[in-house]
Amino acid sequence: MSRLFFNEKVTLVHDAIDGILYSNKYNNLVRLNVDPMIRIVTRNEWQKDKVAIISGGGSGHEPAHVGFIGKGMLTAAVCGDVFASPSVDAVLNAIVHVTGEQGCLVIVKNYTGDRLNFGLACEKAKKMGLNVEMVIVDDDISIPDNLKPRGIAGTILVHKIAGYLAEQGADLMTIKNGAQAAIDVTASIGLALTSCSLPGEEANQRIAEGKAELGLGIHGEPGVMSIDVTSCRELVTTMVTKLKASLSAADAKIAVMINNLGGVSPLEMSLITKDILESELKDHIQLVIGPAALMTAIDMKGFSISYLELNGSRLEALLAPVEADAWVNPIALRQLEEVKKDKVSINFSFEASENAEMATIVSVVSNTLIAAEKELNYLDSLVGDGDTGSTFGAGARQVMAQLTAKKLPLNDTGLLLNAIGEELATVMGGSSGVLLSIFFTAAGHDYNQNGDHVTALKAGLAQMMKYGGAKPGDRTMIDAMYPAFEAWETDSFIAAIEAARLGAESTARMVEAKAGRSSYLNCDSLDGVKDPGSVAVERVFEAFKV
Structure with missing residues (x-):
């Protein structure tokens, strides 16, 4: 042809x-x-x-x-x-x-x-x-x-x-x-x-x-x-x-x-x-x-x-x-020209500080994600490339290493959120590392302005949705994060835990993914399988259930 x-x-x-x-x-x-x-x-x-x-x-x-x-x-x-x-x-x-x-x-x-x-x-x-x-x-x-x-x-x-x-x-x-x-x-x-x-002949x-x-x-x-x-x-x-x-x-x-x-x-x-x-x-x-x-x-x-x-x-x-x-x-014929400039970067520096309550929260979140690594990888192998658990685990281990070395500003929530964002951007591969870095960085900026945990987390999520292009219903971690933050703000943290669970479960019924690697799969591959990112969010909230 x-x-x-x-x-x-x-x-x-x-x-x-x-x-x-x-x-x-x-x-x-x-x-x-x-x-x-x-x-x-x-x-x-x-x-x-x-x-x-x-x-x-x-x-x-x-x-x-x-x-x-x-x-x-x-x-x-x-x-x-x-x-x-x-x-x-x-x-x-x-x-x-x-x-x-x-x-x-x-x-x-x-x-x-x-x-x-x-x-x-x-x-x-x-x-x-x-x-x-x-x-x-x-x-x-x-x-x-x-x-x-x-x-x-x-x-x-x-x-x-x-x-x-x-x-x-x-x-x-x-x-x-x-x-x-x-x-x-x-x-x-x-x-x-x-x-x-x-024209009209086979390619040579x-x-x-x-x-x-x-x-x-x-x-x-x-x-x-x-x-x-x-x-x-x-x-x-x-x-x-x-x-x-x-x-x-x-x-x-x-x-x-x-x-x-x-x-x-x-x-x-x-x-x-x-x-x-x-x-x-x-x-x-x-x-x-x-x-x-x-x-x-x-x-x-x-x-x-x-x-x-x-x-x-x-x-x-x-x-x-x-x-x-x-x-x-x-x-x-011209000579190539270049203008030498110093590399632009944000010199993010802080002094480490102690806060026992915040240290516990950071430790629980990190260890929960590390423990869930195999579960998340398995779920991702059904709908993606099988590395969600490893990716979240890498970020969690880095944060734990910094916590153990007493190198986090635990007594300043805004700085802490920014510091975690910097760490995740460095060690987490793929788009999820960048998305979570955006989430924590934007949350830290909002907390410094308003001083409220839930408002800051919602602000971080809003920026993550803006740059990532996903929204609730697209079969991503947002399907657990969004309802959890809404319930936390309007009701209680206990309600947020349940909302995260229901949000993650809802992804198993979503047979069309609209973001991430799962968006390339057919409905048969997705039916009955929870989105691994949403499960990661569910596990984190679940870890604080009394």
Whole structure:
């Protein structure tokens, strides 16, 4: 089954062009309607008063080539079927419809179909009396001493140079010579972890797991070699070594273009960019273009690196503004900046103090949770990942250790609640540790303001509900805490004990959890099983039953 979105295979390219025309931000594109089988997109404001710049080829490389049409770059693009050169007639019609007295430069990539079809169209146009020249981009340096290197993403840099010269009013031969000079100092290399998909066809699984293909084309062709995938940095180093060896001079300055072949995530492209800009090329890099999807191979999970050696005129050309959707403005290579700041933290300090009654309460709560560890783990194994008891136990043991060492402010309830919150945040794993830390911290803050135990506990619960997102009925510890605190405030502590028990029991009848890990389980897994967090609360209240 195809892994691509499309309606009909035969209309895919037409449909895609329509989408580009609808969304083009400069609103400067138009399709030439000359024949249903011919797809030509041009500038809608073109006056034929300067040299026209035409490029194109098979589709599937979007945004190339249509995305680079606009003032300062291409005049028109001729679109073939996916990975297939447009016909001679299509190219000829494009040349005829955009070429004026100043002539036309055709830029093609070094593939046989493109060379032949575009070449024959140029010859026919010349026979019609039009002034037409053609240059062939062969920037792929993956095969040493290759007599016919492929044209890949570096073609876009040639578009920019030629388009700039044309916009300045240069004559055809000046533009051709400038484009050819740029081709001579442009190099690219690509690498991919997977090949690309094709509409209506099964996904190509040619590249083995743990391998990458180096030096592949932009049509899903096999790479020059298969290499082991180690780290991104090592893959980039392999590519950069070949690029650096192809520089014309040891002190050459370059613009580097970082191209997403279609299927690499933004996160990965950012990493790739870092590794490229910190590689052995860094002393040569003057401008950076990308990372961006500039010339893709549909959904290929890979990237390419291109460079253009700079001189004064090429630097000026790359920096000149354009009205083309897909062009990414170059930026100067910059040094990373960071601002050193001291780590922000709350310096929570206190003096330990004694209070026998409070020590007893802390000891009972802690020992109760430690004793319930196996029971809570068992309940959690039925509805979660089996660690609720261990998590509560870890917090309880830490508090007991501090109590035993006489390191708690037992005679100051507000400070004590805050101190317990700090301890739980440190030793309790998962969300429950953070939630209980919020509970105790907020309770301590409220107690310092109001001096009431129950009001403080309710305030802590309110903040825990606010940040945690759970509420009564969601099958969590709140189902025992909430009714217990309400009963304590309106009736008595004895009533609170019973309310905690009933609240915990109610969770066994809740067949849909709306928070925590249990929310991922079906009703059959929850039916008849108490929520372990609510049981922990029940056991704590029960421990004080006279």
